[in-house]
Amino acid sequence: MKRFFQRLLPLAIGKYFNLLVLFAPEKVAHKAYLLFCTPRRGKVLPIQSDFLADAAYERITVEDMEIQTYRWEGKGRKVLLLHGWESNTFRWRNLIGFLKEAGYEILAFDGPAHGHSTGKIMNVIRYTACTRAVVEAYQPDYIIGHSMGGLTAVYHQYLHPENSLKKIVTIGSPSDLEDLMLQYKRILRFNDAVFRALDRYLKRKFGFGIREFSTAIYAKDLNIEGLLIHDELDTIAPFRASEKVHKNWKGSRLIKTKGYGHSMHQDFVSEQVMDFLNT
Template identity: 55%
Template sequence: MKKLVNRILALAYGAYFNILALFSKKLAGEKAFTLFSSPRKGNVLPLQASFLKKAEDIIIEVGGKQIQTYSWAGTKDTVLLLHGWESNSFRWRNLIQFLSDANFAIVAFDAPAHGNSSGGIFNVPLYAECTQHIVKHFKPSFIIGHSVGGMAALYYQYLYPQNSIKKIVTIGAPSELYELMVHYQNIVGFNKKVLESLDLYFQAHFGYGIRDFSSSQFARKIQIDGLLFHDIEDPITPYHNSEKVHANWKNSRLISTRGLGHSMHQGKVNNQIIDFLKSKKRANFSS
């Protein structure tokens, strides 16, 4: 019943955007973007709070937003963790244990409009901006990003190549904004004119169209080492996204799995991440 209600509501938004676009493409693009960028989940639940309260708690202000960070001490390099859409820093609980056992220092933060951070809107450019502030404060050597967090990590590295980051790991990360927009279009049911209005919105506010924002293209400019995990049967983000990024990222390796899903909390994944972070040799991946 809940799925049916959500489907009807989504289609109602689509119909509204279609009508609005007849009168104002600008307003239709703005409204469609706002809906797309408004998380409905990701708040910290009581069980999650009991885990996160064990970390050091620091608030960092970014553009008037209060960004909640969490840190765990370690004797080795610092690892920065970027969660995905409608999630929060608790999603890293399994990997945090592996990193702690390996004596890495750890930093995670709740993205805008997620967890204990403020704001109502979330998008990758904003996530990358927050990441820049966090990197300046904590000076991490590594970034690990899940799903949209992985997309934000690559965009961040593309924008700010002169930083402390030595390696990036992505897990089930999307690559092409256009594909995300088409998926959004299929769910909500808006027409081509609304999609065009979204493209105009992105051009006006971010300086690029929806076909221009591409992790696979950003990867051409990334010089540091990368490790990509993606499940061939990922039900959320199709596998070809990481294939595209890997094809253009010179110093990357793609680890393909089957049956591990989108979240990929499994121990064998975490162990491979630890091995990659510990490796001192500069990668020269060919597959």
């Protein structure tokens, strides 16, 4: 019964949006934006706390957010880890083991509205602002991002090429905001009028429309080594996203897997990351 209502709720919201857009397109766009940016999951679970307790904690203030950072000491270079949507720093538990063994200093933080960080919404703009603050505070040498974290890493580098980063790794990361919004549209089944209202809303709020935000475009300006790992059967972020970014990113390498899914926790993935960092 619970699953039945969970399936019906998105459709009910979509029908509400389709009706509301007839009378208040700006209002429906704002509501659609907030829903799109509000995570349902991602807080630290009790079973995850013991692993994170080994790190040194520090909270930093970014705009109206209190961001929880984690640091595992090491004598090697510094690696910053960016998790994806509805996740937290615990998702890196497997890779952290590899990084510890190799002696790297490991940095991470919970994104806005995720883990132990505050906030109610997360989007690439807020995530990038937090990434910028952490990079300035800790001066990492490398960034590794999964899914939205990888997208944020590329966007951050595009905005701030002057930083001291040497390499970026993206794992199962999307590229085009349009792909994400079309998926959102299919789930809720809202109509084109709602989509257009949301496009205008984002243009006013952030200066780019749905079809204008693309890390594949931003990658043309990157002057840094990159590694992209993506599964060709990924149902969350399409493999073509990494293909497009790789095509435009000089100095990047693309590794394709099959059957690893979206999370990409396998040792093979960690081994490829380590090889890239160590060379």
